[in-house]
Amino acid sequence: MSLSYRFKQHTLIISVALFLSVFGNISFFSNVLKTYPFSSTNNFFIASLFILLTSLIVLLFSLVSSRYTTKPVLIIILIASAFASYFMNSYGIVLDSDMLTNAVQTNLSESLDLLNTSLILYLLFLGLLPSYLVYKAKLSIGSLKQEVFNKLKLIVSSVVIITLTIFVFSKHYASFFREHKNLRLYTNPVFYVYSVGKNISGSIKTKESPFQHVGHDAEKSANDIDRELVIMVVGETVRADRFSLNGYHKKTNPLLEKENLISFKDMSSCGTSTAISVPCIFSKFTKDEYTKEKAHSHENVLDILSHLGVNVLWRDNNSDSKGVALRVPYEDFRTNKLNTICDTECRDEGMLVGLQEYINKQKGDILIVLHQMGNHGPAYYKRYPDKFKKFTPTCDSKNLEKCTQLQINNSYDNAIVYTDYFLAQTIKLLKNNSSKFETALLYVSDHGESLGENGIYLHGLPSIIAPKEQTHVASIFWAGKHMEVDKLKLKAKENQPVSHDNIFHILLGIFEVKTEVYDRDMDIIDYLDNG
Numbered sequence: 040m041s042l043s044y045r046f047k048q049h050t051l052i053i054s055v056a057l058f059l060s061v062f063g064n065i066s067f068f069s070n071v072l073k074t075y076p077f078s079s080t081n082n083f084f085i086a087s088l089f090i091l092l093t094s095l096i097v098l099l100f101s102l103v104s105s106r107y108t109t110k111p112v113l114i115i116i117l118i119a120s121a122f123a124s125y126f127m128n129s130y131g132i133v134l135d136s137d138m139l140t141n142a143v144q145t146n147l148s149e150s151l152d153l154l155n156t157s158l159i160l161y162l163l164f165l166g167l168l169p170s171y172l173v174y175k176a177k178l179s180i181g182s183l184k185q186e187v188f189n190k191l192k193l194i195v196s197s198v199v200i201i202t203l204t205i206f207v208f209s210k211h212y213a214s215f216f217r218e219h220k221n222l223r224l225y226t227n228p229v230f231y232v233y234s235v236g237k238n239i240s241g242s243i244k245t246k247e248s249p250f251q252h253v254g255h256d257a258e259k260s261a262n263d264i265d266r267e268l269v270i271m272v273v274g275e276t277v278r279a280d281r282f283s284l285n286g287y288h289k290k291t292n293p294l295l296e297k298e299n300l301i302s303f304k305d306m307s308s309c310g311t312s313t314a315i316s317v318p319c320i321f322s323k324f325t326k327d328e329y330t331k332e333k334a335h336s337h338e339n340v341l342d343i344l345s346h347l348g349v350n351v352l353w354r355d356n357n358s359d360s361k362g363v364a365l366r367v368p369y370e371d372f373r374t375n376k377l378n379t380i381c382d383t384e385c386r387d388e389g390m391l392v393g394l395q396e397y398i399n400k401q402k403g404d405i406l407i408v409l410h411q412m413g414n415h416g417p418a419y420y421k422r423y424p425d426k427f428k429k430f431t432p433t434c435d436s437k438n439l440e441k442c443t444q445l446q447i448n449n450s451y452d453n454a455i456v457y458t459d460y461f462l463a464q465t466i467k468l469l470k471n472n473s474s475k476f477e478t479a480l481l482y483v484s485d486h487g488e489s490l491g492e493n494g495i496y497l498h499g500l501p502s503i504i505a506p507k508e509q510t511h512v513a514s515i516f517w518a519g520k521h522m523e524v525d526k527l528k529l530k531a532k533e534n535q536p537v538s539h540d541n542i543f544h545i546l547l548g549i550f551e552v553k554t555e556v557y558d559r560d561m562d563i564i565d566y567l568d569n570g
């Protein structure tokens with residue numbers, strides 16, 4: 040088939056912009072309609088939004104257009120926008136700068152979990168097919184002078200249209216930008232292009248900011264003579280309301296329910312993704328202060344403890360430590376090189392193998408961090424060995440849309456039953472060491488998960504629009520017989536609101552560290568003797 044047609048550069052740009060406004064912005068316009076339902080006044084405003092969005096896309100394209108760049112830029116944006124459309128329409132996910140960081144840090148097997156026929160269809164019809172047409176189009180450009188003139192004309196006219204549109208509907212836009220600015224998160228490709236820009240400028244800032252020590256005044260309390268052995272488990276994607284410890288009607292914590300432990304029923308996460316929450320948990324910065332740049336340019340609580348001679352070990356069965364364990368011993372348990380318990384995938388319990396030998400070899404205090412695979416979605420059914428298939432029927436597919444709500448819930452809950460087992464095994468290991476050490480387990484999930492509430496799935500929504508399902512996370516604390524914790528006082532705090540912000544201080548408190556960055560009020564654990 041020979042396909043050949045001539046296009047003026049601006050005609051091609053406007054055609055692609057129109058295509059994206061119509062086919063790539065279904066999520067945006069359906070969210071707009073929820074806020075501005077069809078009515079005689081709203082209809083004109085909605086039409087103006089369409090004009091505004093198209094002009095904005097034209098403006099973006101015209102800024103980077105030239106005889107050499109126009110076609111490659113259009114093709115890249117078409118393909119990226121097909122992905123964006125798929126994730127917005129199917130899972131209610133928006134591509135903000137954090138979500139893009141996640142996407143980049145996600146490994147191949149996780150990406151393959153997301154691959155399915157409807158994604159391929161999106162890619163084909165919204166990405167590859169229009170890209171092919173762009174590729175085949177012949178650009179008539181003319182002289183350099185004409186090209187520059189045409190480019191300027193396109194830039195100026197889109198700016199004029201944008202200004203006029205906003206001016207004519209100024210009343211509507213005032214409320215749109217003030218009260219409904221979250222709608223902008225759904226504009227495709229405008230918002231993710233903005234997010235990419237934000238990430239690039241962020242990483243330049245990180246490179247420029249010097250690395251800062253934290254807690255340089257830190258010292259161990261003089262009357263701390265006992266050795267501490269603490270295991271901190273960083274959970275994955277576990278919602279608080281799916282723990283039977285917190286009142287869930289299905290028995291998802293059959294083993295933990297038998298332990299004398301504290302379940303923090305109102306724990307909220309710093310972020311809604313692994314890439315934000317994990318560094319935030321270990322940093323001195325609160326949720327409000329936290330930025331990726333700050334986390335990467337400052338030491339965290341593991342560094343402070345390690346400087347004081349605590350033996351810190353990070354074992355990872357997730358993706359990696361997100362920069363937290365860069366300066367402490369780190370072991371990758373995602374392959375069968377170190378992990379001896381692998382079937383369809385390497386299991387979290389593999390991280391416990393050989394830990395006793397490690398503990399026996401150390402002198403002084405020990406902090407072991409175990410980063411779980413936990414409930415990582417959407418392939419929940421892969422997250423537990425067969426014998427943990429307690430609730431049936433399950434959703435044995437990564438394509439959640441092919442499953443019923445009951446099946447999705449069952450698979451997700453089975454993965455929690457497996458985490459219950461993993462945590463119980465961890466407590467067992469600590470109990471075996473409780474006569475020699477002051478032992479404790481601190482478990483906290485990094486974020487929650489949407490399981491279809493209001494048509495939203497997975498996680499990673501920006502904090503401002505994130506539903507509670509994504510931020511209300513499971514967390515427990517267990518202390519061994521020699522750890523002088525006031526369990527009664529602590530039990531009374533089970534319902535108190537706490538957050539990832541507290542973890543930094545809890546860890547310093549357990550190891551009896553004195554430093555100006557430690558805030559006793561943020562450390563919610565009550566100790567028996569030192570108050």
Ligand SMILES: [Zn+2]
Pocket residue numbers: 275276312313314485486
């Ligand atoms: Zn996560």
